[in-house]
Amino acid sequence: MTPHPLPDPAARHHPEACTIGVDFGTLSGRAVVVRVRDGAELGSAVHEYRHAVIEDRLPSTGAPLPPDWALQHPEDWRDVLRTAVPAALADAGTDPVRVIGIATDFTACTVLPTTPDGTPLALTPEWADRPHAWPKLWKHHAAQEQADRINALAHARGEKWIARYGGKISSEWQYAKALQVLEEDPAVYAACARWIEAADWIVWQLTGAESRNTCTAGYKGIHQDGAYPSPAFLAGLHPDFADFPATRLEHPLSPLGSRVGGLSAGAARWTGLPEGIAVAAGNVDAHVAAPAAGAVENGRMLAIMGTSTCHVLNGAALAEVPGICGVVDGGIVEGSYGYEAGQSAVGDIFAWWLRQGVPEHYRAEAEAAGEDLHELLTRKAAGQPVGAHGLVALDWMNGNRSPLVDHHLSGVVAGLTLDTRPEDVYRALLESTAYGTRTIVETFEEGGVPVEEFIVTGGLKKNALLMQIYADVLRRPVSLGTSEQGPALGSAIHAAVAAGAHPDVRTAAAVMGSVRRHAYLPDPARADAYDELFGEYRALHEHFGTGPDLLLHRLRRIRNTARLAADA
Ligand SMILES: Nc1ncnc2c1ncn2[C@@H]1O[C@H](COP(=O)(O)OP(=O)(O)O)[C@@H](O)[C@H]1O
Numbered sequence: 014m015t016p017h018p019l020p021d022p023a024a025r026h027h028p029e030a031c032t033i034g035v036d037f038g039t040l041s042g043r044a045v046v047v048r049v050r051d052g053a054e055l056g057s058a059v060h061e062y063r064h065a066v067i068e069d070r071l072p073s074t075g076a077p078l079p080p081d082w083a084l085q086h087p088e089d090w091r092d093v094l095r096t097a098v099p100a101a102l103a104d105a106g107t108d109p110v111r112v113i114g115i116a117t118d119f120t121a122c123t124v125l126p127t128t129p130d131g132t133p134l135a136l137t138p139e140w141a142d143r144p145h146a147w148p149k150l151w152k153h154h155a156a157q158e159q160a161d162r163i164n165a166l167a168h169a170r171g172e173k174w175i176a177r178y179g180g181k182i183s184s185e186w187q188y189a190k191a192l193q194v195l196e197e198d199p200a201v202y203a204a205c206a207r208w209i210e211a212a213d214w215i216v217w218q219l220t221g222a223e224s225r226n227t228c229t230a231g232y233k234g235i236h237q238d239g240a241y242p243s244p245a246f247l248a249g250l251h252p253d254f255a256d257f258p259a260t261r262l263e264h265p266l267s268p269l270g271s272r273v274g275g276l277s278a279g280a281a282r283w284t285g286l287p288e289g290i291a292v293a294a295g296n297v298d299a300h301v302a303a304p305a306a307g308a309v310e311n312g313r314m315l316a317i318m319g320t321s322t323c324h325v326l327n328g329a330a331l332a333e334v335p336g337i338c339g340v341v342d343g344g345i346v347e348g349s350y351g352y353e354a355g356q357s358a359v360g361d362i363f364a365w366w367l368r369q370g371v372p373e374h375y376r377a378e379a380e381a382a383g384e385d386l387h388e389l390l391t392r393k394a395a396g397q398p399v400g401a402h403g404l405v406a407l408d409w410m411n412g413n414r415s416p417l418v419d420h421h422l423s424g425v426v427a428g429l430t431l432d433t434r435p436e437d438v439y440r441a442l443l444e445s446t447a448y449g450t451r452t453i454v455e456t457f458e459e460g461g462v463p464v465e466e467f468i469v470t471g472g473l474k475k476n477a478l479l480m481q482i483y484a485d486v487l488r489r490p491v492s493l494g495t496s497e498q499g500p501a502l503g504s505a506i507h508a509a510v511a512a513g514a515h516p517d518v519r520t521a522a523a524v525m526g527s528v529r530r531h532a533y534l535p536d537p538a539r540a541d542a543y544d545e546l547f548g549e550y551r552a553l554h555e556h557f558g559t560g561p562d563l564l565l566h567r568l569r570r571i572r573n574t575a576r577l578a579a580d581a
């Protein structure tokens with residue numbers, strides 16, 4: 014077969030030159046085609062993962078999964094490349110020859126064990142029946158016990174890096190998950206040649222060669238000051254864990270926006286793109302969005318609001334802020350310290366209430382009105398005065414990522430009466446996530462990292478009531494990234510840099526990114542009313558989230574014991 018002619022280096026200067034950004038979210042992958050000279054989004058497509066989030070049963074055997082597990086299927090990710098990319102090209106009507114580069118971003122820490130050539134253990138006949146062989150999605154929360162031990166030992170040994178992660182490493186990140194595999198299925202751990210973020214694995218699928226990016230290594234892999242945690246520290250967790258980084262992580266790290274290879278012939282066939290075009294280093298679905306939404310300058314916090322929310326923020330100086338997810342030099346963009354915090358469930362909380370708390374006649378009403386349930390409940394909830402429902406909720410249905418870093422906490426709704434309606438609870442849940450974000454903003458400011466602007470991107474920015482609630486609760490304007498696919502646009506921007514169309518991410522962001530500043534302004538009267546309710550939220554936060562013997566932990570223990578006994 015005659016190989017594809019390698020792309021003409023001059024192609025990057027063609028006025029219709031474009032790049033592809035592919036955003037791998039929790040529930041779907043989204044591809045966009047973006048013109049590099051102005052950031053115009055020429056076309057897009059979405060592909061829903063066939064297996065969505067695997068929480069109940071292992072796909073290969075049907076065996077029940079233990080509580081707090083969350084897996085995904087690697088073929089669902091490859092399907093995005095085979096379907097959403099060609100569909101986005103078709104939607105754009107773009108000749109593939111105009112595409113000069115592709116970049117991807119992924120949820121993180123979504124991590125999987127592979128063979129030396131990158132084959133997921135989950136897709137091998139020998140290991141497919143073992144739950145620990147499967148990719149652990151970022152929201153896999155069954156490694157909290159391992160995370161607790163990691164944190165206790167890090168503080169006991171005075172590890173310098175622990176302060177870079179707010180004083181606590183999350184059970185959602187690479188080490189707790191890997192330690193859980195080692196302790197619960199050592200054979201799988203032994204067969205694992207590479208423990209790799211899906212953000213890097215998908216790039217491996219595009220180029221045919223392994224690469225590792227600085228973003229996931231820094232925020233999820235505890236790579237700080239040029240090194241991973243020491244063998245002495247790791248041996249203190251488990252004697253066979255001492256060489257975990259050296260054997261399963263070690264690889265040269267590629268900066269964000271760098272070219273890590275050319276599109277392989279196989280990936281060219283999947284995607285319909287020219288073989289050899291630039292492929293950018295992998296990235297995280299939150300951090301990647303900063304250049305798309307005017308958030309590369311220091312002090313501009315970007316909230317990527319979807320299933321969960323990530324708050325990414327650049328700062329001029331290194332500060333040790335308690336309870337954040339992490340700070341990495343150049344972790345968002347070169348030249349700044351990149352800070353990350355987050356809420357492990359936001360859209361997921363609203364989806365839960367739509368599934369469980371809405372009566373059938375509401376569904377019928379929505380269908381008759383041609384609305385989805387979010388739109389119906391939002392419309393019903395919009396008119397009531399602040400506080401009229403008498404509710405305050407804790408947005409911890411999937412644990413608390415920041416600032417408590419505890420995924421065995423759970424949600425609370427206070428103030429329920431026999432008159433409470435579904436839209437009242439829906440609104441209280443919307444508000445609870447705003448209170449959680451205000452707690453994070455205040456944590457950064459108290460920690461010495463200024464937050465001068467609050468910008469939103471992600472699927473939730475379309476909910477006008479939610480955005481106005483955030484402006485009122487935060488007592489500050491809410492700006493909006495204008496793209497409907499912020500992370501995917503961010504990836505396309507990184508692809509443009511990798512392809513040489515722009516010299517660096519900051520320059521590309523100025524040309525290709527776009528933000529609608531101060532789209533929502535706080536209403537002083539509502540903001541005053543929310544100050545009182547935020548005070549009640551903080552009282553619940555302290556009561557249920559801090560202290561030595563927590564009711565929510567006891568309930569989690571009782572729940573898990575009962576479920577495991579029932580499955581035995
Ligand atoms: N109108 C809406 N108002 C509030 N939440 C919404 C609305 N529409 C969808 N959602 C929530 O958005 C989440 C999906 O966010 P999205 O950014 O599209 O995906 P991902 O989290 O995979 O990146 C779901 O949890 C869903 O419940």
Ligand SMILES: O=C(CO)[C@H](O)[C@H](O)COP(=O)(O)O
Binds near residue numbers: 038040121122298299
């Ligand atoms: O922790 C993350 C980034 O650091 C995850 O990627 C994020 O929480 C999940 O993304 P989404 O809510 O868009 O599905």
